Amino acid sequence: MKRRAxxxxxxxxxxxxxxxxxxxxxxxxxVTAFWTTDPFTSKVKxxxxxxxxxxxxxxxxxxxxxxxxxGIALMVTVLSILISVxxxxxxxxxxxxxxxxxxxxxxxxxxxxxxxxxxxAMRVTFTExxxxxxxxxPLGITGPGFSQTTVVLTxxxxxxxxxxxxxxxxxxxxxxxxxxxSADLGAGAWRTIRSVxxxxxxxxxxxxxxxxxxxxLGDYIVAKFVGGSTQMIGSVIASNINLNPPIAAAFxxxxxxxxxxxxxxxxxxxxxERM
Amino acid sequence: MKGKxxxxxxxxxxxxxxxxxxxxxxxxxxxxxxGLTIDVPDVPMIEELGDYExxxxxxxxxxxxxPAWADAFTEETGCTVNRRxxxxxxxxxxxxRTGDYDLVSAxxxxxxxxxxxxxxxxxxxxLIPNFGDDIVEGxxxxxxxxxxxxxxxxxxxxxxxxxxxxxxxxxxxxTSWDIAWEADSPYAxxxxxxxxxxxxxxxxxxxxxxxxxxxxxxxxxLDEEQLAAAIDLLKQQNEIVSEYWADxxxxxxxxxxxxxxxxxxxxxxxKLTEDEKFKSTLPEEGSTGxxxxxxxxxxxxxxxxxxxxxxxxxSPEVNGAIAMNFGMAPANAAFCETSDEAKAxxxxxxxxxxxxxxxxxxxxxxxxxxVDGRTDVKCTNFQQWTDAWLTVKG
Numbered sequence: 001m002k003r004r005a006x007x008x009x010x011x012x013x014x015x016x017x018x019x020x021x022x023x024x025x026x027x028x029x030x031v032t033a034f035w036t037t038d039p040f041t042s043k044v045k046x047x048x049x050x051x052x053x054x055x056x057x058x059x060x061x062x063x064x065x066x067x068x069x070x071g072i073a074l075m076v077t078v079l080s081i082l083i084s085v086x087x088x089x090x091x092x093x094x095x096x097x098x099x100x101x102x103x104x105x106x107x108x109x110x111x112x113x114x115x116x117x118x119x120x121a122m123r124v125t126f127t128e129x130x131x132x133x134x135x136x137x138p139l140g141i142t143g144p145g146f147s148q149t150t151v152v153l154t155x156x157x158x159x160x161x162x163x164x165x166x167x168x169x170x171x172x173x174x175x176x177x178x179x180x181x182s183a184d185l186g187a188g189a190w191r192t193i194r195s196v197x198x199x200x201x202x203x204x205x206x207x208x209x210x211x212x213x214x215x216x217l218g219d220y221i222v223a224k225f226v227g228g229s230t231q232m233i234g235s236v237i238a239s240n241i242n243l244n245p246p247i248a249a250a251f252x253x254x255x256x257x258x259x260x261x262x263x264x265x266x267x268x269x270x271x272x273e274r275m
Numbered sequence: 276m277k278g279k280x281x282x283x284x285x286x287x288x289x290x291x292x293x294x295x296x297x298x299x300x301x302x303x304x305x306x307x308x309x310g311l312t313i314d315v316p317d318v319p320m321i322e323e324l325g326d327y328e329x330x331x332x333x334x335x336x337x338x339x340x341x342p343a344w345a346d347a348f349t350e351e352t353g354c355t356v357n358r359r360x361x362x363x364x365x366x367x368x369x370x371x372r373t374g375d376y377d378l379v380s381a382x383x384x385x386x387x388x389x390x391x392x393x394x395x396x397x398x399x400x401x402l403i404p405n406f407g408d409d410i411v412e413g414x415x416x417x418x419x420x421x422x423x424x425x426x427x428x429x430x431x432x433x434x435x436x437x438x439x440x441x442x443x444x445x446x447x448x449x450t451s452w453d454i455a456w457e458a459d460s461p462y463a464x465x466x467x468x469x470x471x472x473x474x475x476x477x478x479x480x481x482x483x484x485x486x487x488x489x490x491x492x493x494x495x496x497l498d499e500e501q502l503a504a505a506i507d508l509l510k511q512q513n514e515i516v517s518e519y520w521a522d523x524x525x526x527x528x529x530x531x532x533x534x535x536x537x538x539x540x541x542x543x544x545x546k547l548t549e550d551e552k553f554k555s556t557l558p559e560e561g562s563t564g565x566x567x568x569x570x571x572x573x574x575x576x577x578x579x580x581x582x583x584x585x586x587x588x589x590s591p592e593v594n595g596a597i598a599m600n601f602g603m604a605p606a607n608a609a610f611c612e613t614s615d616e617a618k619a620x621x622x623x624x625x626x627x628x629x630x631x632x633x634x635x636x637x638x639x640x641x642x643x644x645x646v647d648g649r650t651d652v653k654c655t656n657f658q659q660w661t662d663a664w665l666t667v668k669g
Contacts, residue, residue, distance in 0.1 A: 038392075040388070040657070041388045041391045041392035043392050059666065064669055127528065146518055228518050229513055239471075239665075243661045
């Protein structure tokens with residue numbers, strides 16, 4: 001009995017946080033999706049209508065934006081993996097300790113600066129007369145300007161540490177004799193990475209991808225500052241939150257659905273248990 | 276009292292005439308602004324003032340409430356001024372509905388929503404001595420702050436959404452908005468547009484001049500067909516747009532960084548570039564614009580301080596200081612006579628030039644009742660504009 005009371009006492013605060021604040025506010029938001037907005041005053045009126053969800057299907061802009069956002073989030077995730085795996089192998093297995101320390105600092109450095117500061121830094125970099133264009137102009141290369149490409153690059157820059165750190169940690173934990181054994185059996189570097197390293201660090205990659213994917217899915221500030229006319233799910237929610245909160249709430253269900261589908265599909269691979 | 280109301284009513288009629296080009300119904304009592312009557316929740320007006328409450332909470336555009344003049348107000352009245360800067364009209368409306376604020380510096384596209392939503396109360400102009408004959412004609416009794424004969428707003432200032440351009444690239448002064456709208460613009464890919472549904476009105480202003488067969492008489496009174504035409508034009512513009520701006524800082528860096536060479540702007544933003552190569556003009560088609568007014572929350576817990584602020588901020592000096600700081604035409608014309616600098620400011624911003632402002636369509640909330648006086652057709656409301664706006668960028 002006493003143990004139970006102790007356990008309850010211990011869990012009270014996190015449960016209050018999770019249920020009371022996190023889940024309750026989400027539910028409140030989702031309930032709004034069934035409400036209506038007064039067309040004149042844009043005041044929200046409680047009620048029940050499916051019109052907001054209907055709008056998501058009737059207006060082709062919504063599905064186009066949802067798919068674009070999904071594509072951007074997937075691209076950011078793939079790009080993060082492509083950078084993190086070779087980097088992790090180099091850091092964990094090849095680099096000298098001092099270089100390893102320098103790289104570890106370099107990877108986590110972006111986490112030290114403010115989120116908005118980093119986005120504005122990218123804005124300055126990719127602006128027409130900015131750093132990128134002035135450096136690469138002699139080579140005849142012009143930057144992507146403010147476009148969807150820049151959005152992907154910026155989001156990758158923002159969320160890379162969330163992928164690189166778990167991947168690096170996982171590779172460091174691989175026993176060196178696995179590499180030796182692989183080499184003894186005649187496998188080259190590529191074969192070793194494909195058949196030994198990747199299967200073993202898969203849980204780390206999936207853990208990282210949950211972050212890069214869901215963080216990219218919900219972002220809108222990046223699209224606003226470096227996206228030119230790129231609209232993401234978040235942009236639409238942000239612009240409607242004052243004008244038509246119910247439709248914003250209805251649209252907010254879409255990224256939630258994406259993340260749930262993503263989590264369910266990676267859970268089937270059994271990766272989440274080993275996270 | 277009576278005299279002021281009559282002046283307001285008369286100018287409401289004049290404004291309605293200028294605004295709609297339609298004389299129908301604008302000559303009767305102040306009960307209608309251009310034949311427009313809207314059901315408004317009955318919020319009582321304050322009859323007399325009491326003691327100051329000690330503080331006042333104001334939602335304002337950036338630059339409207341600054342220590343340079345707010346501190347003197349606090350010293351005079353003992354009312355501490357708590358400022359909250361809002362970025363868009365829509366944000367202001369939402370903030371006012373929380374009931375936490377006493378005053379808002381609302382633009383015309385926010386004010387009608389606030390009045391109709393019962394969020395603001397009618398104002399007793401007798402309690403605001405500084406609201407007098409010196410207020411410029413074009414800002415008295417406008418449809419967006421005077422409804423059914425009641426005044427809801429104390430004018431602050433007005434300005435046009437101008438065409439700003441980089442004169443290094445756009446070497447000849449543009450006379451038309453066409454460089455910002457047409458697909459064959461020589462500056463395609465380097466055009467900036469405003470990022471809000473109200474920008475649809477800018478497309479409508481352009482169509483008024485270039486596609487008269489659509490019959491648009493007022494950019495805020497669009498039937499479905501006219502709205503569709505405006506959206507088509509915006510979609511065409513989307514192809515040549517470098518960026519959409521809602522954040523003033525982003526707009527400035529877009530021009531300065533070279534991503535943008537022409538597009539919609541405010542005079543104050545041009546000034547903030549601190550570079551003479553950026554110039555501005557009001558093209559021949561005219562433009563949209565904004566006219567701001569102080570509005571008092573229906574749930575205000577410091578109405579006395581709020582009234583005191585409205586009066587204080589309407590004095591020639593303070594109203595002028597706000598106008599100079601923000602870069603707009605002041606509402607109080609008496610400011611223009613206070614000094615040479617003030618005179619120059621008023622001339623630059625055409626403060627008393629009603630002819631200039633006749634070309635400017637001040638932001639107004641689009642509603643189902645056509646504000647241009649048409650009764651045979653239903654106009655599109657702001658909700659429809661919001662939905663349509665989404666499709667522009669795709």
